Amino acid sequence: MAEENKEFTFENEQYRQTYWHTCSHIMAQAVKRLWPEVKLAIGPSIKEGWYYDMDAPFAFTPDHMAQIEAEMKKICKEKLKLERFELPREEAIKFMEEKNEPYKVELIQDLPGDAHISFYKQGEFTDLCAGPHLDSTGRVKGNALKLLTCNAAYWRGDSNRETLQRIYGIAFPKKDELDAYLERLEEAHAMGVRAVNPTWNHVNALSGTNAEEPERGLTPQGRVFVRKMERLGMLVDVSHLSDPGFWDVAEELSGPFFASHSNARAVFSHPRNLTDEQFTAIIDHNGVVGLNLYANFLGERADLDTAIAHLEHWLELGGERTVALGGDLDGCSSLPEGITGIQDLDRLWERLLQRNYSEALVRALFFENLMRVVSEVCTM
Numbered sequence: 001m002a003e004e005n006k007e008f009t010f011e012n013e014q015y016r017q018t019y020w021h022t023c024s025h026i027m028a029q030a031v032k033r034l035w036p037e038v039k040l041a042i043g044p045s046i047k048e049g050w051y052y053d054m055d056a057p058f059a060f061t062p063d064h065m066a067q068i069e070a071e072m073k074k075i076c077k078e079k080l081k082l083e084r085f086e087l088p089r090e091e092a093i094k095f096m097e098e099k100n101e102p103y104k105v106e107l108i109q110d111l112p113g114d115a116h117i118s119f120y121k122q123g124e125f126t127d128l129c130a131g132p133h134l135d136s137t138g139r140v141k142g143n144a145l146k147l148l149t150c151n152a153a154y155w156r157g158d159s160n161r162e163t164l165q166r167i168y169g170i171a172f173p174k175k176d177e178l179d180a181y182l183e184r185l186e187e188a189h190a191m192g193v194r195a196v197n198p199t200w201n202h203v204n205a206l207s208g209t210n211a212e213e214p215e216r217g218l219t220p221q222g223r224v225f226v227r228k229m230e231r232l233g234m235l236v237d238v239s240h241l242s243d244p245g246f247w248d249v250a251e252e253l254s255g256p257f258f259a260s261h262s263n264a265r266a267v268f269s270h271p272r273n274l275t276d277e278q279f280t281a282i283i284d285h286n287g288v289v290g291l292n293l294y295a296n297f298l299g300e301r302a303d304l305d306t307a308i309a310h311l312e313h314w315l316e317l318g319g320e321r322t323v324a325l326g327g328d329l330d331g332c333s334s335l336p337e338g339i340t341g342i343q344d345l346d347r348l349w350e351r352l353l354q355r356n357y358s359e360a361l362v363r364a365l366f367f368e369n370l371m372r373v374v375s376e377v378c379t380m
Contacts (some may be wrong), residue, residue, distance in 0.1 A: 005174060010173060011019050020045035021342060022071075022134040022170045024052050029125035030071035031283070041103040041155060041164055048224055049170035049231075051154050051312040055103065060150045060165050064242055068167070076145075079138030086181065096128065101123065102191040103155065104128045143180040145171035148231045151255055152376065159286070163234065166254075168231045186232070194378040195235040198222055198245070207245040211272040212298050218242030218252070228254050236263075239272075239290075246278055252360060254341075256287040256373050261326030263292045263310040268299040288373045290326020291365075295334035304351050305338040311365070320361065324370040 010016045024043035031038050031054060036353055043052030057137055058064075087095060089108065096104040107128060108117060120129045122137055134140070146169065153166035172178045188196070191248075198206040198218070204223055208216030218226070225311070226236045236257040238246050259282065265273040274289065280290055292312055295302035298310065314323045329342055340349055345366075352362050 010177075012181075015076075017045045018132050018134060019048040019089075019140065019173075020169075020171065021132070023140055023169060024050040024126070024275045025082075025120060025122065025127055025129070025133065026075050026137055026140060027068060027147070027167065027169060028052050028054075028127060029075055029122060032125060033071055034067055039103060040101055042107075043127075048227060049148070049168060051166050051168045053155070053164040053166050053260065055152055055164050060167060065147045065167070069145070072145060073142035074116070075137050076140045077122075077138070078123065079136050081136055082133045083121045084118055084133075085121065086116055086118050089113065089115070089117060092119075092128070096121075098123035100127075101128075114289075126253075135176075140171060141161065141173055141175065144173065144175040145169060146178060149233055150288075151230070151233070151253060157254070170300065189232045189234060191233065193257075194374070195237055196229060197240055198225060198249075199238040199240050199242075205255040207248075208242040210242055211238050211306060213246065214242045214271060216242055218248035219223070223248065223252055226257075230255060230377075235373070235377050239292075241272075243275075243278075244313045247281075248368055250281045250285065251308060256285050256377050258282065258288045258290070258370075258373060260290045261328040262289055263297050264313040267310045267313050268297065270295050270297050270308075274348070279314060279317055279319065283318060286373070286376070287380075288324045288369050290324045290325050290370070291318070292328045293339060295336055297328075300335060302334070305346060307336055307348070308351065308355070320370070321369055322333040323365055325366050350375050360371070 003319065005059060008015055013187055021044065023337055027345055028040055028043055029048075032040070036055060041053035041057040043050065043056065087109070092108050094106060111117060117128070118130055119126050120131060120133055148170060150165050150167045154165050155164055170178070178328040199209045201209055201211040203209055203212040203216065206222035207218045219288065222245070228281050230253050236249055236253060237260045238257060239259045239262045241249065257312070259274060263273040264279070265275050274317040279289060291307060292298075293307060299306045311323060325345070327342070335341075338344065348367065349362055352365070
């Protein structure tokens with residue numbers, strides 16, 4: 001009997017995912033009630049909560065998020081029945097066209113001709129969806145849900161397509177479970193933290209490092225940790241992570257992450273430096289890599305020209321918008337010749353200009369590339 005009772009609890013992953021999937025539909029219904037002009041894209045449950053991608057003619061603000069939450073609570077109290085139905089392909093396309101939902105139309109058009117095209121209806125709201133869902137919006141506890149953050153997201157992950165807004169949420173069956181989650185989740189963010197290394201040199205509960213247990217990637221806790229950071233608007237720093245840990249971060253995150261102080265392994269083979277494939281992955285995520293001036297990671301001869309060799313290798317890989325100045329000046333014991341601290345970085349600036357770097361590119365490397373990523377990711 002005890003095992004049967006767990007079927008409809010958060011101990012059952014399938015129930016947990018179904019609960020969160022229903023929350024995504026409740027959120028979409030709330031948005032459409034408040035702003036009917038918003039176009040809906042996709043709204044899946046994820047490993048911890050849910051998100052919904054939307055195309056709105058305005059930017060969602062904290063005030064908008066509060067309005068959505070309030071409307072979601074009303075929908076939960078309405079105890080609307082969720083009903084599944086199917087339509088033939090052409091009728092499904094016409095149905096979504098009449099609702100002026102172009103993203104849904106595109107999704108249907110991409111389905112196989114013999115696909116079963118299903119929808120879920122709750123009250124006045126209907127969404128294209130394969131399910132499953134709870135049987136009623138009343139199953140969701142309105143006082144135990146929270147919208148976490150809103151980030152930019154490309155439609156279908158393609159940077160050449162529309163830029164949408166992705167709203168993340170979390171919910172639990174009991175309010176005290178939500179309160180405990182939010183306290184842990186938001187404490188560091190409330191203190192002003194906006195970037196975190198999951199590891200330093202030593203292995204911990206989140207991952208192996210490139211110095212200890214380098215074969216070990218992110219643990220389940222580590223995966224949750226980096227996803228929480230992204231939802232809060234915090235930058236994940238992959239410098240010091242093991243290679244498998246790096247790739248786990250790239251898999252978990254949809255938006256930018258960065259390596260705050262890492263060089264090119266192709267220029268100097270050291271596990272603290274990045275491979276070309278890793279650098280390219282950061283480019284693909286619209287992230288940034290900070291040039292590391294610690295002498296032991298530069299090469300056999302540590303001087304400004306060696307540092308620039310790493311920089312030029314990154315630029316050859318297409319890193320004009322990706323390379324920044326990382327430094328590692330806060331306590332490292334050895335710097336390149338001519339650099340004793342931050343007060344000497346103007347020498348690097350002058351050396352780059354002497355090598356016919358444009359002043360616009362030097363400004364990007366020193367300031368603008370990093371601030372582009374900070375302004376895109378970090379919520380203040």
